[in-house]
Amino acid sequence: MSDMIDARAAELHKEQSAIRRAKVDKMFAALLIVQWIAAIIGAIVVSPYAWEGKEHVLHMHVWVAILGGAGITILPVMLAFLRPGTTLTRHVIAASQMLSSALLIHLTGGRIETHFHVFGSLAFLAFYLDWQVIITATVVVAADHFLRGIYWPESVYGVSNPEWWRFLEHAGWVAFEDVCLIWSCIFGQREMAAAAMRQASIEHLSEQEQLKSAALEMAMAEMSATA
Amino acid sequence: MRTHSAIITASIVIAGAIWVGTVGAAVRAIRRFEATPGRAAAAPKSWPSDSTLLRNHDAPTMVMLVHPQCSCTRASLAELQAVIEKSPRTLRTYVVVYRPHQAKAGWEKTDVYDAATRLRGTHVIVDEDGREAKRFGTFTSGQTFLYDAAGTLRFEGGITMLRGHAGLNSGRADVIHLANGEGGKGTHPVFGCSIVSRGEKR
Numbered sequence: 001m002s003d004m005i006d007a008r009a010a011e012l013h014k015e016q017s018a019i020r021r022a023k024v025d026k027m028f029a030a031l032l033i034v035q036w037i038a039a040i041i042g043a044i045v046v047s048p049y050a051w052e053g054k055e056h057v058l059h060m061h062v063w064v065a066i067l068g069g070a071g072i073t074i075l076p077v078m079l080a081f082l083r084p085g086t087t088l089t090r091h092v093i094a095a096s097q098m099l100s101s102a103l104l105i106h107l108t109g110g111r112i113e114t115h116f117h118v119f120g121s122l123a124f125l126a127f128y129l130d131w132q133v134i135i136t137a138t139v140v141v142a143a144d145h146f147l148r149g150i151y152w153p154e155s156v157y158g159v160s161n162p163e164w165w166r167f168l169e170h171a172g173w174v175a176f177e178d179v180c181l182i183w184s185c186i187f188g189q190r191e192m193a194a195a196a197m198r199q200a201s202i203e204h205l206s207e208q209e210q211l212k213s214a215a216l217e218m219a220m221a222e223m224s225a226t227a
Numbered sequence: 228m229r230t231h232s233a234i235i236t237a238s239i240v241i242a243g244a245i246w247v248g249t250v251g252a253a254v255r256a257i258r259r260f261e262a263t264p265g266r267a268a269a270a271p272k273s274w275p276s277d278s279t280l281l282r283n284h285d286a287p288t289m290v291m292l293v294h295p296q297c298s299c300t301r302a303s304l305a306e307l308q309a310v311i312e313k314s315p316r317t318l319r320t321y322v323v324v325y326r327p328h329q330a331k332a333g334w335e336k337t338d339v340y341d342a343a344t345r346l347r348g349t350h351v352i353v354d355e356d357g358r359e360a361k362r363f364g365t366f367t368s369g370q371t372f373l374y375d376a377a378g379t380l381r382f383e384g385g386i387t388m389l390r391g392h393a394g395l396n397s398g399r400a401d402v403i404h405l406a407n408g409e410g411g412k413g414t415h416p417v418f419g420c421s422i423v424s425r426g427e428k429r
Contacts, residue, residue: 047298047391051368053357053424054327059298060260064253071249075242082235092246099250106257109302109391152258153394161395 009200013193017129020192022084024127028093029080031124035100036069043107061107072099094133097121098140102148102156110157115170119177126181129188134181138174145170261390264416265367266423267383274378275362280352286317287375287406291386292360293343294325294368295335297420299391303369304342306386306399311347314406320349325368325422328356360422368419371398373405381405385417 043065049056076096079089101117108114118141125133148156149167157166274282282288291307293300304322311320322343326335335353343351354360363372373382382405388396398415405411 049296049298051294051296051420053294053325053422053427054330055424056296060257064257068249068253071245071253075239075246078239078242082239092243096246103253109393 005197005200005204008203009193009197012199013196016192016196017189018085021090021128021130025080025084025089025093027127028097028124029077032073032076032093032096032100035104036065036073039065039069039100039103039107042104046107065103065107068103069100072096072103090128090130090133091136094125094137095140097125098137098144101141102144105156110153112157118174122174122177122181126185129185129192131182131185134178134185138178141174142171261392261418263390263418264385265369265419265421267414267417268366268370268372269364270372270380270383271362271364272380274374274380278359278362280321280323280350280359281319282374282378283317283319283376285376286315286319287373287381289314289318289320289371289373289402289406290323290363291321291369291371292323292325292354292363292365292422293339294420294422295337295339297339297368299387299419300339300368301342302387302391302393303371303385303419304339304346305393306396307349307371308346310386310399310402310406311349313403316348318348318406320346322346322349322351323354323359323363324351325357325360326353326355327424357422366421366423367417368422370417370419370422371402373402380413382411382413382415384413384415385419386415387418390418 040062043059043061047059047061050059073096076089076093079086079092083089098118098121101114101121104117105111105114122134122137125137145156145167149162153162153166274288280288280290289310291303293303307320307322311318324335324340324343340351343349352359357365360366363370367385369385369387371382371384371386372380375381382402384398386396386399386402388394388398396415397412401411401413401415403411405413
């Protein structure tokens with residue numbers, strides 16, 4: 001009997017997780033599109049043109065915001081609508097969200113305030129209640145900071161000569177947030193599992209009651225037939 | 228049904244390829260744009276006699292020529308501020324702001340112009356049709372010159388590491404050393420928009 005309840009609880013948990021994650025996929029699809037538009041507007045406002053005397057052409061940052069932003073956004077948005085709720089979709093979304101952070105950080109010349117986007121994004125990714133998604137996002141942002149920190153420090157830290165430990169300082173803050181978010185994902189999943197177990201138990205009790213009522217009605221019907 | 232699923236999968240694979248390709252292409256494009264220096268100046272080795280700027284005869288004179296609409300030049304001005312702060316107060320500094328012939332009124336009054344006016348002890352000069360830029364043989368916004376008290380050119384080049392990126396770099400360090408009477412390399416690549424229109428002869 002207990003096995004039946006466990007199996008039903010697992011089924012409910014899986015179903016509810018999939019519904020939740022599909023909704024979060026759609027939220028991120030909208031967010032990625034909004035970020036793409038924001039990157040284009042930001043580039044147009046901050047550095048619209050590159051000049052040659054009195055003539056001007058569209059600045060490279062505007063092209064990168066339009067085309068680079070499109071490239072980053074297309075795949076996760078497609079997956080969110082064509083393969084919602086799958087593991088692949090949320091990991092691609094996590095990586096894309098971090099690439100959006102990298103794009104915004106670059107477009108603002110490594111402005112330190114833009115790094116808040118990374119922390120906000122990690123918190124949003126925790127809506128999936130899947131700690132592995134947080135790890136994927138962290139690997140992408142760490143790789144971006146590490147590689148750009150070596151080859152192109154101005155674009156990520158805003159200065160050309162960051163201290164050698166600057167990467168570790170940024171990574172430390174991300175790890176600090178990750179610990180709390182991973183704990184909240186695991187805790188959230190446990191709560192969802194407990195809720196699914198309660199629902200499965202209630203369903204089971206309800207079925208038992210229905211069976212009892214049916215048996216009682218049948219017995220009463222037989223008694224009235226013999227009387 | 229199977230065809231529909233295959234189309235969706237193929238679309239996702241194509242989008243995946245675009246996704247990967249875009250990141251590489253964007254990094255490459257930005258890197259090339261920002262790391263390519265502008266055309267170096269052909270500056271006179273002695274202070275140009277036809278310049279309307281007044282040279283300091285007791286201390287060095289620094290001149291930076293800028294395009295007011297060039298967003299990358301904000302970084303050059305941030306670096307110029309650092310140079311001024313670490314140089315003797317006797318240093319005379321000019322920021323020469325390019326203004327094309329027949330440009331509408333206020334064309335040059337941008338945030339770059341405003342930033343220049345906030346620099347300590349700096350004279351901001353509007354350069355009609357780039358006449359001073361021609362006298363100093365300048366082609367690129369952010370081009371900086373340091374002439375010593377005798378009017379001899381000691382430094383020519385940019386004071387940023389890349390286009391539009393502030394931060395300590397050898398150009399800025401050399402100007403600071405030279406302005407303080409110490410040794411330093413006299414050239415550095417310059418990064419910024421062109422002050423000269425396409426096809427314009429100098």
